[in-house]
Amino acid sequence: MFSNQYRIVLCLLVWFTFGEVNALTFFTNKKQIETADDSLLDLENDFNNEPPYTEQQVRKAESLLSGLKEDIDKIKILLKVSDWYEASYNNPKTLLKAFQYGEEALRISQNLHSNIYAGKCYLQLSMVQELRNNNSMIEVNARKAIEVLTKTDQTDDLGEAWVMVWSAKMRTNAPIKERLDPIFKAASLFEKSGNNKRSGDCYREISELYFSISDFHNALISLKKAIFFYKAANLKESDIYPISSRLNIIYETEKKSMDIIKLKNKTLLQQSKLKNEVFLRNSMITFVLLLLIILGLLYKSFRFKKKTNKVLETQQNEINKKNSTLQKLVVEKEWLLREIHHRVKNNLHMVVGLLASQAEFLKNDEAVQAINNSQNRIQAMSLIHQKLYQSENLSIIDMPSYIFELTEYLKDSFEIRKSIRFVLDIDSFNLPLSHSIPIGLIFNEAVTNAIKYAFPDHKNGIINVSVKTDDNKNYVLIIQDNGIGLPADFDPYNNPSLGIKLMHGLSADIDGKFLITNTNGTKITLKFIFNENNFH
Numbered sequence: 001m002f003s004n005q006y007r008i009v010l011c012l013l014v015w016f017t018f019g020e021v022n023a024l025t026f027f028t029n030k031k032q033i034e035t036a037d038d039s040l041l042d043l044e045n046d047f048n049n050e051p052p053y054t055e056q057q058v059r060k061a062e063s064l065l066s067g068l069k070e071d072i073d074k075i076k077i078l079l080k081v082s083d084w085y086e087a088s089y090n091n092p093k094t095l096l097k098a099f100q101y102g103e104e105a106l107r108i109s110q111n112l113h114s115n116i117y118a119g120k121c122y123l124q125l126s127m128v129q130e131l132r133n134n135n136s137m138i139e140v141n142a143r144k145a146i147e148v149l150t151k152t153d154q155t156d157d158l159g160e161a162w163v164m165v166w167s168a169k170m171r172t173n174a175p176i177k178e179r180l181d182p183i184f185k186a187a188s189l190f191e192k193s194g195n196n197k198r199s200g201d202c203y204r205e206i207s208e209l210y211f212s213i214s215d216f217h218n219a220l221i222s223l224k225k226a227i228f229f230y231k232a233a234n235l236k237e238s239d240i241y242p243i244s245s246r247l248n249i250i251y252e253t254e255k256k257s258m259d260i261i262k263l264k265n266k267t268l269l270q271q272s273k274l275k276n277e278v279f280l281r282n283s284m285i286t287f288v289l290l291l292l293i294i295l296g297l298l299y300k301s302f303r304f305k306k307k308t309n310k311v312l313e314t315q316q317n318e319i320n321k322k323n324s325t326l327q328k329l330v331v332e333k334e335w336l337l338r339e340i341h342h343r344v345k346n347n348l349h350m351v352v353g354l355l356a357s358q359a360e361f362l363k364n365d366e367a368v369q370a371i372n373n374s375q376n377r378i379q380a381m382s383l384i385h386q387k388l389y390q391s392e393n394l395s396i397i398d399m400p401s402y403i404f405e406l407t408e409y410l411k412d413s414f415e416i417r418k419s420i421r422f423v424l425d426i427d428s429f430n431l432p433l434s435h436s437i438p439i440g441l442i443f444n445e446a447v448t449n450a451i452k453y454a455f456p457d458h459k460n461g462i463i464n465v466s467v468k469t470d471d472n473k474n475y476v477l478i479i480q481d482n483g484i485g486l487p488a489d490f491d492p493y494n495n496p497s498l499g500i501k502l503m504h505g506l507s508a509d510i511d512g513k514f515l516i517t518n519t520n521g522t523k524i525t526l527k528f529i530f531n532e533n534n535f536h
Contacts, residue, residue: 053084070108075117078105082124089131099128119149119157126164130171139168159189159198166205176213180206191229200229351378372413373499376444379409381437397436399467400426406440407447407465414451420461427469435530438506439477442514445499446479446524454483454522477526485518492516 053061061077068074078101085098106121122145129137142164149158165182187202203226210219230240355371355378362368383406403426411417431439447463455461466478486492492500492515500516503524507514512528 052087053080055084058084070111072112072114072117075105075108075112075114075121078102078108079117079120079124082128086124086128086131092132095128095132099125099132102128115148115151116154116157119145119152119154119161122148123157123161123164126161130164130167135168135171138171139165142168155189155193156195156198159186159193159195159202162186162189163198163202176209179209183209196229196233197235200226200233200235202226203229373448376410376413376448377441379413379444381440383409383440396430396432398428399431399436399439400428402436402440403443403465403467406443410444410447410451414448416451416461419459420451420455420463423462423464426465426467429467429469429475431530435510435528438510439526442503442506442524442526443477443479445503449499450479450481450483450522454481454485456484473529473531475528475530478523480519480523481521483521485521486516 058081061081065074065077065081068077082098082101082105085094085101089095089098102121102124106118106125109117109121122141126138126141126145129141142161145161146158146165149161152158162182162185166179166186169179169182183202183205187199187206190196190199190202203222207219207222207226210216210222227240355375362371383402404424407422407424411420411422443465447465450461450463454463462482464478464480466480467475469475493504495501504514507526507528510528510530512526515525515527517523517525
């Protein structure tokens with residue numbers, strides 16, 4: 001099993017034990033080498049049958065290690081020596097030697113690219129660090145062992161590495177979940193390898209962890225598993241008995257815990273009921289108080305509303321009285337305005353009658369004509385006042401009706417119903433008195449002039465009257481005849497005629513644009529803008 005070189009080393013170890021000369025002298029003596037080789041054969045069985053070294057074997061191995069070839073056999077010897085020093089940690093010096101031999105074995109393993117022995121070395125170093133109380137390095141070396149052993153079939157060693165991770169977590173008081181995870185992995189690996197003893201150890205520690213957090217149910221299950229694996233490992237009943245006793249303790253503890261939990265739940269339930277009753281009582285009291293407050297506020301609001309309604313009713317009665325008085329005043333005012341318009345209309349008719357009486361005594365045709373023109377103008381204004389007192393609204397005139405009646409009056413006045421025809425095209429709109437009178441007078445002058453001068457023979461005459469408006473309150477009045485038209489020397493802007501001057505002046509009163517043109521007869525155009533908002 002051992003190489004020749006290993007036999008030589010063992011032979012040298014024997015010779016050093018019996019007080020022979022130093023190693024350099026021994027290596028120079030060929031005969032001594034052959035004798036050492038023979039002695040090595042005698043000691044080989046001792047090394048195989050007793051894996052843990054004795055102190056004498058450790059001393060021999062230490063004296064020969066420097067001359068050994070760096071192979072797997074040397075790694076085994078280094079690990080055994082390290083293990084012996086680890087097992088006899090009487091002081092920090094022995095642990096330091098255990099650590100140094102472990103590091104030397106790791107170096108050789110890494111040089112040989114042996115994952116198996118590198119993992120074993122990391123595991124050995126983790127165990128040494130545990131004894132040295134170097135908690136941070138325990139987990140570091142253990143996880144390195146896991147990293148390399150995962151690539152091998154060394155299931156037991158991999159399980160031990162996870163045990164060391166668990167040990168590090170226990171030492172640093174890590175959370176329970178971090179402690180349970182590695183020990184569960186270790187138990188699983190030991191089950192896989194069939195190592196029932198170590199599986200039992202793991203589940204026993206798992207049980208203790210659950211017990212520490214008062215999870216007695218899982219603690220009981222884990223301890224039962226531990227007993228199962230211990231029995232499978234053929235442990236003596238005397239060894240299993242303490243664990244069985246622990247099982248009974250946990251069982252009783254769990255039972256008591258359940259009883260305590262039940263009592264606590266019962267107490268909590270009673271406390272909850274008591275709190276609910278207190279809350280319900282307080283809620284009822286609060287509800288009653290709020291109800292009383294709300295009823296008080298409602299009653300106060302009712303009283304205030306009743307008082308306010310009485311005040312408002314009184315004020316409303318006063319307002320109704322004032323409104324009734326004002327309404328009577330308005331009605332009286334309307335009747336007064338109607339009476340005024342009626343009297344103005346009658347007075348104007350009286351003036352027309354006086355002018356007619358005066359005309360009978362006149363011999364001059366021009367004077368008679370002037371009186372007739374005045375009669376027509378007065379009639380135009382009289383008709384407006386008549387329309388006002390006959391209408392519902394005392395401030396506006398319905399223009400289509402007014403123009404139609406004025407046209408009929410002029411027809412009768414000049415007796416032209418059969419000789420001159422009127423064509424009316426008038427949009428429906430209303431205008432106030434301020435605009436109605438100027439437009440009526442302009443219309444009267446324009447139509448009168450057309451009747452008197454446009455048709456010398458009084459035959460086949462047509463007078464077109466058009467009044468149009470749009471949404472922007474633009475108005476256009478057009479009076480056009482098909483008569484002989486204006487004289488060649490007629491100047492509409494510098495004319496001594498009273499009618500022309502009157503039409504220009506009235507147009508200016510309503511900010512209108514007045515125009516007289518020859519267009520197959522005489523055409524008079526009046527454009528103006530009227531805004532009802534500005535008027536009101």
